[in-house]
Amino acid sequence: MARQERAIRTRGVILEAAATVFDELGYEAATISEILKRAGVTKGAFYFHFPSKEDLAWGLLDQAVTTEGVRPQPIKLQEVVDTMLIMAHRLPREPVFSSALRLSVDRNSQRLFGTRWPDWISLLTSLLGEAKERGEIYPYLDETTTARLLLSAWTGVQIVSEGLPEEHDLSTEVSRMLQLMLPSIAVPTVLSQLEVFADRGARLLAAALPDTEADDTTVEKNAATTAG
């Protein structure tokens, strides 16, 4: 493995460990030494990538906004749906995303790092703007407001689901939420063509896997599956 690749890999391992510890203990209570232990890397490598706990939080938040797995679609609004369904699938499976949500929701870390919600809103706003130009959504809708409400609904689903005693599958919940909201957003001819199934996020991600910057294990596993 080339030196640069190894550095990128080490950085990812550390972020993953930090995400897990932040998730379990919260940002305040998390310690560098615990993260270092989990990551299993040298102290030197650790501090080379992340000189402080703040840098770990920034690193996680920087990875929180992504459209990985979203493919160009004939209907632009489908890409909005896909972005939300993919994130609903990833959040409970990847500590990087759940810890970023926690950092955004916690008032103390909000003061330190802000949130990445403005980035999510501008990403969704730009997709909704294209959808509007194409006549896919009702012309009287403001795309920034609609983006903010979609993000709010998505975030609320995550947070309330986590706080309930019984389990709720996040993808199913987000799919249901979209089914309630989309009829007020999409014009009928577009609405009837949208795919909002709960498993769509998982399917899109699986299809995108060979192209993603997956870590070596995943790539190897994937190659093995293809070869076998």
Place this chain on the structure above:
Amino acid sequence: MARQERAIRTRGVILEAAATVFDELGYEAATISEILKRAGVTKGAFYFHFPSKEDLAWGLLDQAVTTEGVRPQPIKLQEVVDTMLIMAHRLPREPVFSSALRLSVDRNSQRLFGTRWPDWISLLTSLLGEAKERGEIYPYLDETTTARLLLSAWTGVQIVSEGLPEEHDLSTEVSRMLQLMLPSIAVPTVLSQLEVFADRGARLLAAALPDTEADDTTVEKNAATTAG
């Protein structure tokens, strides 16, 4: 003031102080001595009502679920709307509610106290159940799921609004969210009769004021306004 009234009043003053301190510092960082200072009551009175910091959190959470200000309506679904609009109006104005939301969202206090979301869900479920019996909402909707999604959207609006750099009026945001969701919930003849204006929460509360257990100052102010 009778002894019992004074005790209820003191309890309210302490909870209000605790709510303000929890809101500012978070539950973990809040100290009894700071709350005691803000409440301006004697140590004896304080510990009589709330022997520990946990008791303060329980006390706040117990007040978090309320339909105060909601009046019986010819359309039952209007009461669901009214409950959500009234809470949207109260949350940014009454620390008791914002601190209860914070306690519910924070993972550490969630572990200690759970959330009151199940109570909100059962309250909304029962209203939606009545609405369904009357044919106000689409018969294929499950009222518990719909209640959970409405609560999630409401909660998401609060949390995302707080985490954005620009100000958003909560009542306006919740009104917009309801306008997006209700067409998928209410049958058309009911939908056209629902009132979802952003200022409805404030108006309902003002109308209910003389009947609420407002503190003395509010009652006096109110009496003065009526007299003058």
